[in-house]
Amino acid sequence: MITRASTWQRTSGGVTAPRGYLASGVHCGIKQRKRDLALVVSEAPASVAGVFTTNRVKAAPVLWCQEVVRRGVARAVVVNSGNANACTGERGWLDAREMAERTAAALGVAPEEVLVASTGVIGVPLPMDAVRRGIPLAAASLSRSGEEAAEAILTTDAFPKTSAVVTTVGGVQVTVGGMAKGAGMIHPRLATTLCFLTTDAYLPAPVLREALSRAVAESFNRITVDGDTSTNDTVLALANGRAGAPVVEGGEDLERFTQALTAVAQDLARMVVRDGEGAQRLVEVVVEGAADEQDAERAAFAIATSLLVKTMLHGGEPNWGRVVAAVGYSGAQVDERRVAVWFGDVQVVREGLGVEGVFDRAAAALRGEEVTVRVDLGLGPGRARVWTCDLGEEYVRINGSYIT
Template identity: 40%
Template structure:
């Protein structure tokens, strides 16, 4: 849930959280159905401009290959996504199955095949159960609508090991005081690593924007949101984020050939919220972890240091065990590659109610018998924990999102295909 705390001062009255998920955007119609571990979501967004960001894994799933080509022309009218099978490492058959799903949807809704994008999530290396998928497409096609319930159903249908559906929406007052809406749904709990992970995310807006503008705006948002989430460090073959604009508000997001700053911040906030929802729902997770690195020499230093800490299995295990082992934190910063001087570093941890320094300007404050250690131990037993690292080397900062590493994570993934 997006709150006032997620907004900086100048945007507090410009961006508000609203209900409806992806259906907060007018004339976006969706549905979703499931059959056991398989699910299908349909998104109808006729004559929309579109852009996308995809996995950087060298093993690329068939739907990613297919959709990359589809959106080259900058137009999309529908998205078909399935869960339960990744359609990856499936060769020519995988592309054929993408074409088959697209053909099925095209006939039902009379949408050109070259305007239908596809996405998949699930087990790698298994052929698509096309009989099941086609039947689910037919079922889902009967209930396509614009409603809160439809958005939730679409979000639920693409879940795999997710335990909760994920959606968000905002209304943005642009610099010219006109209003637009942005809404999205996503899935993702495991195989989440930098450069996105096994995540699918579909974001709609009623703003007027062409593909070039959407592409710039989306890349800006992804860099500080989805690319900063780490659940387990494994990078997926299927990750897909699509942003499409149907222009129904009639309001452009260009101001003197620049992207409206309020729109950009609205998209940033929405993507960060969805990213945090994924981290909180990490496979087997019991605690949400946020790592802020500030005072870095460069933006890249801030990003790699924060991701190094949130990715560390030792740090994640300490979070699970409620152990304020700051040595694991400083070690993760040290091997991250970020410029640092151990004599300058400050490390703190906080919860909603408390904050305590573990190390201050290189001096250890949390050791046996100190109040700092007792407070730290109390904080580590909270459900949401923030680690703050100040490198004192510059002015750049970054925040990474993750979760603890639990016994259940191992159990879930040990039994994933059985």
Template identity: 50%
Template sequence: MLLTAGGVTSPAGFLAGGVAAGIKASGALDLGILVSERPALVAAAFTQHALPAPPVVLTRERVARGRARAVIVNSGNANAATGAAGLADARAMARFLAERLSIPEAEALVASTGVIGVRLPLAAIAAAIPQLPLAPDGGHAFARAILTTDTRPKEAAVRIVLPGRTVTIGGCAKGAGMIHPNLATMLAFFTTDAPLDLAWLQATFRQTVNDTFNLIDVDGDTSTNDTVLLLANGLAGGPPIAGGEDGALFAAGLRRLAEHLARAIVQDAEGATKLIEVRVSGAPSREAARAIARTVAGSLMVKTAVHGNDPNWGRIYGAAGNAGVPIDERTLTIAIGNVLVFRHGQPQAYDHPAAVAALQGSEVVIALDLGAGSAAATAWGCNLSEQYVTLNSVYTT
């Protein structure tokens, strides 16, 4: 199955749109609504932050029922570190949404991203909601309305041909770069017209998020507002997918789309010019593979070496050993691109120009095989540039 142009309104029965509500000083789009024309199932994943923002608290509570109809998202203000007042604001924002759409309040979800510690401009939001254009091709406006420091919207769709029916999944995301005064947030929204079994969807969604959004690293920080949501309205018809061949195809499509959006977030990270894909194989367990892949992808040593096109494999070796996972050097192999630099405990006399060339592209692959099992995982990071530091230390207030 191939990714196609499209986004959250590609599946049947979804409307979306965005408007400039004045939350961002720039006058850019900063308020978006995504709605399913029919009641929908919902699956979600949220930040593990100890101080989740009020919109996360509210939405987490509401998705527990497994049904939702719409989500309203603002950028420019995270509604975080705002306490009980912030929770009341999030509730009010959801209520305005429910009123606009005439849906039960309990099925109206919210997400916010932007500056921390400032109350939402609730009056401006209330005034903008009735004006917000909702359309079956409004996914692009929605994708733009959720951006903060991203340089471009990130959206795509995938069409899955099942025996007797075709289902579509659409998605969009915003990035994880940070710039003052924002603590950037990862937000991603998926829609599908596939009929799905709720329990199966939730398990599949959790696994997909773990393998994609939870394996990207820009700067090691988790925001107070991270939210990933999927709405499934079943409009494609037929029996609910709950596994089997249809389930495998649906899961593969969702995974493909989620990986695309997760990679797009890393590629658009502040100051980043390269995507670093860290592939770990031969691990004793999936958890071990994940931990090592993520640690290598997040290592400043590795990020700066890649930035400088420096095939300094000692840094990869060094980072791998910091994942809290036992590694046997005698079976460890490390490659940069296709260049084997360390094999079974022995530094290799490698082709240095080829390794440098492998680091010069916009996508750098680092592969580690532990020789200790059959589990694997891939994580994605980016180079750390002087520009990242400059962007994040600019004094702006």
């Protein structure tokens, strides 16, 4: 799906940009200094949809959220950072439930309407005394600003990630906003972060689920940093109808809304990759001319996940052989004599052979903050786009001492 900016416009704000949402972010003591507990609240009951990690080891808050999403209605999301509440057994489930119950009591809603998310170190029980202190503080700090909430969900991230756009439904302006976190353990199915999307349009839960699935397919399932899929990956969408627009159930309204939702999701997904742990470059990998779309995806992800390609991108050296090799082992149909490769606008491979005299120009194309690697297989209509980043020494430093 191509996200056309003609159907939406960017606006300021993030998760609280749509009407009827409040948020807060506080420091409760899970981390030593930084904000570590966020709360997002809809002033009216909202339909809810979610997409979750495919990792068979799922954190307790993921299991809790799946139950809430099945019911289809939510009022709030409570999120802690600094502790994943994963691989914590029965205690982890009880702690997730208590987070929902205490948040519900602070807001005057039902626990079954509260979504819970956690991110941080795996295998360590939540420090619930800190969480118990933080939830009332977060509830008392709710405001129309989502900035502090976006800060409170971060772990190794270098910056908060927010986005918002407006579009129209039935002639009425509606807004889609969101916030996300993620810098490591980023890879599809689900790829992979915590992301919270809000809208003041109203879609019944099954329709919202359809729109969210399409948006995630074109955003969070098109990014990779390090090939790891977390135990906690969660993308949630809430729709509270506060804009007063007609109910979105299908047709052109659903298409326009999905375009807007995808635009926000893609913004956030690209920010996650740009913030890849230790990364210096956001890299767009485009494969076209594949036998079909599935082959294009195979080739694109093989390039995007290759450690040799990612370290080449970090060094800015145009070693195109690594790209061609990744395509060759990807499982996609390949005729070497038809392969063409570009770094930026510089063609480095034509008909399977290196182009002479372009080394310096190609190297320069790889040294920008945003880089494009494009491959044409010359076989058919298949096309895919994936975002990744370079990989350098800083990634090793961060993850070699993550828990200390």
